[in-house]
Amino acid sequence: MEQDIEIFMEDCVVMGSKIYFFAKDWNALYVADFVTKETKLVSTMPEEKIYARRLCAGIVYYNKKLILLPMTAEKIWVFDLESNQWKGIERRNLGCGDDSQKEIFRAIIYRKNLFLIGSNYPAIIRMDMLTYELEYLTEPYTFLSSLKTADQCYFRSDFCINENYLLMASCLNNYVLQVDLNSFSYKWHEVGEKGFCYSGIAWDGEYYWLSPRRGTPIVRWKMNGETKYIPLPNEFKNKIYNFLGVQYNNGNLVFPGMQQNKTIIIKTHGHQEINVREGQYLFYRCFEKNNVVLQQTNGLVCLQYTTQDKRYDMYCKIRRQELNEYLKNNLENNESIIDIVRSENMTVSLTLFLSFVIKQRKYESKKYDVGVKIWKDIRN
Secondary structure, rough: OOOEEEOOOOOEEEOOOOEEEEEOOOOEEEEEEEEOEEEEEEEEEOOOOOOOOOOEEEEEEEEOOEEEOOOOOEEEEEEEOOOEEEEEEEEOOOOOOHHHHOOOEEEEEEEOOOEEEEEOOOOOEEEEOOOOOOOEEHHHHHHHHHHOOOOOOOOOOOOOOOEEEEEEEOOOEEEEEEOOOOOOEEEEEOOOOOOOOOEEEEEEOOOOOEEEEEOOOOEOOOOOOOOOEOOOHHHHOOOOEEEEOOOEOOOOEEEEEEOOOOOOEEEEOOOOOOOEEEEEEEHHHHHHHHHHEEOOOOOOEEEEEOOOOOOEEEEOOEEEEHHHHHHHHHHHHHHOOOOOOOOOOOOHHHHHHHHHHHHHHHHHHOOOOHHHHHHHHHHH
């Protein structure tokens, strides 16, 4: 009960030396301070279960508000940092049969609109940040639907903007989607060889760079058709390495390791020097003003100011007892967020687990036979 629990995330918003992020494994919005090394609870997403995993991944800041992008959450949620109030915006179901088909990893702000990029959700949503009205672009996903499988998404997290155009690299084939953010129209570009597919695209001011998804070469591309293949270094031969995507920052392209402890760095100036370094990440984001935030698979979070040559490291964590009190209070105060917790684990103590069982007995005995479900889990 005295040990700390590390909090894992999938994205964040940077505000000075602080980051706002949503916990990956339960329903909580946090703020972490890299100077004081403190992580504090900000709020809880309404209407969702308190012990729910991957409610949202991406998070965006706009006009003193945080927009939380739904992964398994039912709605797009906006949190006002001044009033501490939540606003939920419903989106179309679009035939989503399970939670994985709801997933939106990332979004971008362009003028007064937020563009939410469906990863498994089959649409790009344009949301007016003044009225919260939604428009949907679904046709590009129809083009990819015949290639879609349960374990592959349409697009991952890393895309780029050049003037008024958004470019996204397909995870399913060798095409790049170009979306006009003004007209909300689109066109496809075939890039690279048949059989290539990608995990992200970045723009260095002259070229687009595409991150390989199946051990194929890195692709450098211009819209005029100029294409160059950069083979993966020897360390990657005879293995299929997947990268999180590709990020561009301060003259460097970063292809962050996802399934391996190897990350590629390409210096875009001069001879485009290629280096391999250790690094395996849960996410890796380059923001404006040369801010870089990443979380390694061991939980270490880094905030780096490139122009100031500063780096701050910390583990975002809270006391186990603090988390249990938080879960218990929400359990007692809100019947609608009861989850079916069936075992003691790293975040749920035995005492809290028994509280869940008692609560479930009281409020859900008509819908669930809790004892039978626990027995099935133990037996299996």
